[in-house]
Amino acid sequence: MSFELRRAQRLGGASLLLLGTAATSAFAQEPAQVKSSTEIPSVTVTAPSPIVRRVVPTRSPVRVARSGRSRSQQRTAEATPAAPAAAQQGVLPIVTNQFATVTVVPNEEIRREGGGQLGDLLFSKPGITGSSFAPGASSRPIIRGLDVNRVGIVENGTNANGASDLGEDHFVPIDPLATNQIEVVRGPAALRYGSTSIGGVVSATNNRIPDGLPSCAPSFQTYGLPTKAPLAAAATSPCVTAETRTAFSSVDRGVESGVLLDTGGGNFAFHADAYGRTTSDYAIPGYPYLNDPSQPVNGRQPNSATRSDGASIGGSYFFQGGYIGASITQNDSLYHIPGIDGADHNTRIDGHQTKINVKGEYHPDAAAIDAVRFWAGATDYRHNEIGLADPADLNSDGIRQTFTNKEQEIRTEVQLMPFNARFAEVTTALGFQVGHQELTAPSPDNPGTLFNGLWDPNNNTRVAGYAFNEFKFTEATRAQIAGRIEHVELHGTTPNFPADYLPDGTPQVGIARNPSFTPKSGSIGLLQDLPGGMVGSITAQYVERAPKAAELFSRGAHDATATFDIGNPNLTIETAKSVEVGVRKATGPFRFEATVYYTHFDNFIYRRLTGVMCDDDFASCGTPGAELNQAVYSQRNANFRGGEFQSQRDVGAFRGGIWGIENQLDFVRATFTDGTNVPRIPPLRMGGGVFWRDDNWLMRVNLLHAFAQNDVAVIAETPTAGYNLLKAEVSYKTKLDRNWFGAREMMAGIVGNNLLNANIRNSVSYTKDEVLMPGIGVRAFANFKF
Numbered sequence: 001m002s003f004e005l006r007r008a009q010r011l012g013g014a015s016l017l018l019l020g021t022a023a024t025s026a027f028a029q030e031p032a033q034v035k036s037s038t039e040i041p042s043v044t045v046t047a048p049s050p051i052v053r054r055v056v057p058t059r060s061p062v063r064v065a066r067s068g069r070s071r072s073q074q075r076t077a078e079a080t081p082a083a084p085a086a087a088q089q090g091v092l093p094i095v096t097n098q099f100a101t102v103t104v105v106p107n108e109e110i111r112r113e114g115g116g117q118l119g120d121l122l123f124s125k126p127g128i129t130g131s132s133f134a135p136g137a138s139s140r141p142i143i144r145g146l147d148v149n150r151v152g153i154v155e156n157g158t159n160a161n162g163a164s165d166l167g168e169d170h171f172v173p174i175d176p177l178a179t180n181q182i183e184v185v186r187g188p189a190a191l192r193y194g195s196t197s198i199g200g201v202v203s204a205t206n207n208r209i210p211d212g213l214p215s216c217a218p219s220f221q222t223y224g225l226p227t228k229a230p231l232a233a234a235a236t237s238p239c240v241t242a243e244t245r246t247a248f249s250s251v252d253r254g255v256e257s258g259v260l261l262d263t264g265g266g267n268f269a270f271h272a273d274a275y276g277r278t279t280s281d282y283a284i285p286g287y288p289y290l291n292d293p294s295q296p297v298n299g300r301q302p303n304s305a306t307r308s309d310g311a312s313i314g315g316s317y318f319f320q321g322g323y324i325g326a327s328i329t330q331n332d333s334l335y336h337i338p339g340i341d342g343a344d345h346n347t348r349i350d351g352h353q354t355k356i357n358v359k360g361e362y363h364p365d366a367a368a369i370d371a372v373r374f375w376a377g378a379t380d381y382r383h384n385e386i387g388l389a390d391p392a393d394l395n396s397d398g399i400r401q402t403f404t405n406k407e408q409e410i411r412t413e414v415q416l417m418p419f420n421a422r423f424a425e426v427t428t429a430l431g432f433q434v435g436h437q438e439l440t441a442p443s444p445d446n447p448g449t450l451f452n453g454l455w456d457p458n459n460n461t462r463v464a465g466y467a468f469n470e471f472k473f474t475e476a477t478r479a480q481i482a483g484r485i486e487h488v489e490l491h492g493t494t495p496n497f498p499a500d501y502l503p504d505g506t507p508q509v510g511i512a513r514n515p516s517f518t519p520k521s522g523s524i525g526l527l528q529d530l531p532g533g534m535v536g537s538i539t540a541q542y543v544e545r546a547p548k549a550a551e552l553f554s555r556g557a558h559d560a561t562a563t564f565d566i567g568n569p570n571l572t573i574e575t576a577k578s579v580e581v582g583v584r585k586a587t588g589p590f591r592f593e594a595t596v597y598y599t600h601f602d603n604f605i606y607r608r609l610t611g612v613m614c615d616d617d618f619a620s621c622g623t624p625g626a627e628l629n630q631a632v633y634s635q636r637n638a639n640f641r642g643g644e645f646q647s648q649r650d651v652g653a654f655r656g657g658i659w660g661i662e663n664q665l666d667f668v669r670a671t672f673t674d675g676t677n678v679p680r681i682p683p684l685r686m687g688g689g690v691f692w693r694d695d696n697w698l699m700r701v702n703l704l705h706a707f708a709q710n711d712v713a714v715i716a717e718t719p720t721a722g723y724n725l726l727k728a729e730v731s732y733k734t735k736l737d738r739n740w741f742g743a744r745e746m747m748a749g750i751v752g753n754n755l756l757n758a759n760i761r762n763s764v765s766y767t768k769d770e771v772l773m774p775g776i777g778v779r780a781f782a783n784f785k786f
Contacts, residue, residue, distance in 0.1 A: 251777025
């Protein structure tokens with residue numbers, strides 16, 4: 001057993017012991033002034049399960065009878081919650097009513113933290129980090145050590161549909177600047193979203209397809225659905241609301257700004273937004289290139305500038321018991337790729353995505369069906385990888401590689417009315433999902449050859465059905481049983497690589513491959529209310545994943561990972577068997593979440609580095625001076641085990657507000673069954689800090705320590721030094737007099753990042769030996785609502 005694992009186990013045990021002691025203390029004596037002053041946020045999540053449970057507000061039966069509404073109107077109106085009171089910012093949101101472990105990043109936290117990519121925003125969350133290939137430009141979330149092919153990313157219920165899962169240098173076409181809430185489902189989320197989410201899912205939501213009518217009043221009500229204003233009021237009082245989001249950052253001389261507009265009247269609601277950001281090369285605290293001290297560096301990470309922008313317009317029509325809406329979104333990004341090769345060749349990526357989304361919800365006037373929901377999306381994505389063919393010849397600048405992704409998806413869910421099965425109240429949701437994807441990756445550098453791009457054009461089709469059943473035995477005991485079956489068909493071409501993957505002079509020809517897979521998955525979970533406001537959970541899951549196109553059909557140079565990828569058309573289904581146990585507490589002055597998990601993978605798919613070096617084609621493999629590591633997609637059994645803990649304790653009152661402490665811990669240990677290490681796994685991290693908040697102000701200081709990562713793969717992976725990440729923030733939120741240039745609410749603040757100016761290298765990044773994370777910097781932001 002490695003030293004890091006023994007240390008993680010000791011710290012994990014100590015944390016659980018500390019948790020028990022703190023919890024006992026909190027239950028024994030909860031200061032009255034703290035308890036009464038803290039407003040716990042009302043956390044609403046939609047990603048983990050298709051079953052939506054609503055709090056039924058008390059209503060007068062006389063008022064309902066006189067309203068003259070149909071049974072459907074009465075039922076849907078009674079099924080919607082009253083609007084929650086605004087919670088104080090900075091309160092740790094803990095989700096206790098879901099069988100999966102869910103991390104929620106609410107709107108105000110997104111505004112404070114910023115970040116150009118989801119991986120940057122989630123970098124320090126327990127159990128989550130970012131790939132950090134190009135900080136600020138391409139950073140995809142990594143959950144519990146699992147990355148591109150096992151973590152799904154969705155926006156408003158449909159896949160993000162970019163190319164970030166096809167290469168670590170590709171950007172995620174979801175910008176936090178236009179996002180209102182992010183939910184991260186840690187652990188297998190494949191039952192709802194498909195086998196490509198075997199490690200988890202990141203769900204971003206916004207109002208691009210309005211699910212409610214805007215309200216210009218200080219508070220809002222609902223109309224038949226989780227909407228934001230009653231139809232009758234909207235019909236006579238149409239209004240327009242607006243929000244501006246602006247920030248400046250010193251470390252990269254960055255500027256970002258966004259405008260969001262919502263309007264509605266009668267049965268219609270409309271939304272429009274536009275945003276943009278630009279940064280220059282970001283400042284770094286030291287020399288970035290560990291293995292080449294000869295490169296010129298001027299205190300900034302060479303070739304790290306970015307520019308991105310986007311816009312969207314959408315609208316919804318509300319009718320008796322439901323709504324239907326659509327949106328069209330354009331995402332554009334032009335960013336540079338840091339690293340020695342990227343800087344030498346002035347490598348940059350010019351990406352564009354056009355996406356059309358449709359979604360709706362209907363509550364029929366039927367005895368058996370509670371709601372019907374659907375999502376549909378179509379994406380046209382393209383990016384060009386641009387750079388110098390010859391670093392010494394500026395005239396050789398041009399397109400080196402192109403990626404395209406045309407994808408369509410439809411998902412429909414039907415939630416049935418709860419029924420009494422004597423032993424429990426049972427609620428069932430049934431889902432159906434179908435998708436089609438066409439991928440190309442041509443390159444002008446090798447025209448007319450088998451190695452013209454990373455893979456030949458390929459396509460895949462996915463069809464799936466799933467069911468969720470929740471059993472409410474008592475108010476304190478609930479269970480869930482869920483299952484999914486899907487069928488995946490893929491079509492592509494691979495060369496006839498020699499069996500040992502070494503050049504032997506055999507002429508290569510393209511061979512058509514048409515594999516198909518039928519993954520099946522199931523889960524069972526239990527939620528139990530515990531004394532002191534705690535909730536315990538235990539889940540067991542069996543999840544299968546079909547190989548993806550890149551794993552099957554790759555056959556060429558992949559500059560992002562500095563590898564020559566060789567796909568394996570003989571890959572079989574990957575299987576994960578998981579057990580997870582958690583304890584959570586969301587209310588009171590002491591709030592916490594503790595989770596431990598164990599996952600065994602059969603036929604875990606990974607890039608196996610052979611130790612052979614290649615250049616641009618297979619014939620170059622093994623020649624002296626070649627620069628790319630030959631990587632063969634292979635399968636081995638593997639074990640992942642780990643845990644996460646985070647807590648927040650309101651200690652007491654101070655100067656009209658509340659001060660307290662918070663801490664976090666996360667670790668994951670991943671090995672193959674022979675004891676060797678799975679490559680690129682996050683290190684053990686632990687941290688904590690202090691905060692003070694009142695109704696308007698939030699002040700916080702946090703230190704996160706990442707231990708050194710020495711548990712690395714045998715070939716082509718180097719150890720990573722530990723680091724200390726110190727952050728501090730001050731923000732102010734208040735209502736405004738409408739006479740003050742029309743704004744009704746303001747939030748502004750300053751956030752200091754990496755205040756120790758530490759050299760930070762991300763152990764999961766392919767470029768960690770050449771790319772430092774940004775140094776000390778200050779981010780100032782201001783948001784206004786009109």
